[in-house]
Amino acid sequence: MSIKYWPLKRGFMITSPFGQRAGGFHAGTDFGWEGGSANLPVHAVKGGTVIYAGAASGYGGPDPAGWIVIDHPTEDGGGVSEYGHIIREVQVGQRVEAGQRIGRINPDSRTNGGVAPHLHLSVMPYEYNPSRKLDPVPWLDGALYPGEDPPRPAPVPASGLTAEVLSQAMGGSVPIERYRELLPGFVNAMIAAQCTTVERAAMWCAQIGHESAGLRYMEEIASGAAYNGRADLGNTQPGDGPRFKGSGPIQLTGRHNFRKFSEWCHAQGWVDSPRYFEDRPQLVREDPKWGFLAATWYWVVARPNINTMADARDLVGVTRAINGGTNGLADRQLRYKRCLELGAALLPKAGDAPMSAQEVQEIKDFIVEFCGPIGSDTKDVRQQLTGGRDAGEYPGWEQLGFRTVTDAIAQVLLNQVAIAERLEALEKGKNDDVR
Template structure:
């Protein structure tokens, strides 16, 4: 969900910011539930949705096929469709053939329709503008007015919504206040709807339901006509949703460059899979990129790397969705027209099985609005809003896709290395290695003991770890070990001696602080733990810095070394 720049513009003509699809929501129009519009969330959604319901009730019945709101592109650079704040309603006229752009108001909406439109606009108190009032008349067009955006207008528009738009989405125009809440809808068994729409058994319907729901949603099948067409075509192509992989071996596709099969074994590897039999390396590659962009798979080469997964039920609907919206992007428009013949040609290349497709289509279409449950529920769960669905997809994508390293020392051409979770675990491993090496280098007894355990480890799976631990122990054993006896530092000690000890340690090429086992002096006031002794050391270093016996850089260096020791020593007690 974000604003965007379109054609160099950040705002549309009415002042609302240009937004992406995620900032809009598919809504059904009250009283015309067969019609869905993708409208910008917030005040525009409430106002435009209510007006569309009034248009349907008092001007003329709405058609889904030629009504729309948000668009990704537009021939007009400042179009309010780009901000999701304008809609076109029944642009083909009442007869479905008379395009309303450029017509005078009286021809576009013959009386008394134009009179009702004017009454509605007055009722909406200037929050809406009608395209019939432009110099180039666009009578199908209704948009949020220029006085609806921004903090200066928010309260006024919100007051209008409170007074005139009911909680059920209708306006109070000729209706009055909000009616009593409707009774809860009866529980619908979505699998039963799918079984009746496709002719499969209820058991089969439950098995394929997740894949069908996913496929329908990704295919943008948002109305009855599209859902019925999808079920009919996929039902035929998959032999009644029984085949997700073609029966032949795929060897016949070997060497088919038109399918992108350029490597030995590609024919069998990329045989037809999913309910629409996606075939060939090239199509698998394009499908993978598309599915990854939708958050449906973790990597952009998912089905190329693991082609057999395309035959799994959870992915079986993705092949049809890609073909439906990318390879043949006009299928939904043809489905809106119920053009079974042309859709069949788009999918089959001819008219094979046309009668079976027709029978399946008629069966599904007979269920009417019940088909909408197939895109509104998943195995009986509550429907996700588009925003929730988009968020879950984004989370899935970010948690499962691999990312490249940002290390300055990454290998040239290394590519992606791991997921975010994997990188976190790698960071833990690397930081633990560095901390362990430093503590061993400083002679920390507990760390050295733990390293010896790893070095003596005989687990075959950890022999590399054992050798690394042995190397660290050997390295630390060879280093000079200037001793700074922590137990000798007390609050009353002559800090001059400490200064000399510190300077001596810093002067060494690779100094170490060695913990000694000798008891603390009797006059040491807090000899209870090594952690307390380290605290004394920090205080001593700070005193030397304040008295300018240590430079700030020397003090910072010493404190950094001490801080490395503290986490593992503060609770170890006097045995150190």
């Protein structure tokens, strides 16, 4: 599933459906346009790689007329799509994206049995296998039309996920106190994974809930010794198996993945070394903050199309991306249904995303830049008025006899008092002489 598009622009019509018809079984669906379909643009229904293109039996030729066949990997929702009676605009081996223009309907009716120009679309659930063709219309249920943008994630609400709701989502596998302990790291990782819609949050909770048995396990139960010597995991040093065994709720495994996770966290500014967790693998198991962020890395970096599949509610596709197969699908389905029913209560609170070291430094730099001159001026004024905090730090004004302003004013006041006393004494002596 993933992001899906109809092959023609909005307003098309189905000229011949999938199924039995006069002359045999029609293993596909014909799409056309009222008033004529010649040269109408054709679009890829999903992202994938072109595996066949050009002239083909039953679809005409010569190249570039004929057909296009696209293989859709798991990340794009899986399956194969076949487009016939078209003129290709892509080539074998080329990567195409969902909704991308890939050709146009061939205007030459001689290529399709003499009927009006149209697109013949076939789909297959897994690999290219003409004997397993499906009806494309239900396969494309909920698809966008070419030119339409996928829906954007909704703003994160101010309410926020609570430990009680997290416990419900996870099936209450651990005491509520443990969910309260895990909640901050869980929420931070959700936001970092952009799981801020009901569809994404439900998929995140269902998949992580299954992989960790409701957040009961933050590391693989086995010792990890079986991973020793696994070069495919980057385990090239003695003891790498246990050292880099499955860690975090979806079990980051192998020196290679710990290094990639470290590099990603370093790029975000969250750690100070691109080998941080390669040197400290136990943190991914022991600190929920890092364990959950390891799941985020897998979700958005190692398998970057998971959120796209989550938007389409493609539980099977996400399961294949995480598990490599469909192990535990029944449990994942139950968890996913429960999480969808929780709805917006699963969504994290706005503003809970972790700040990176770079963001913290930017705030500090702003404060220093804004307040630095003010602070410097304040210090100068203080020194001029009262002197420095330490003796001898500020010698005072030369014009004031190397006194501070406060000391100079005090001296003026003392001098005034002395003058007043002197005048008073002189005045008294004058009066005594008169007598």
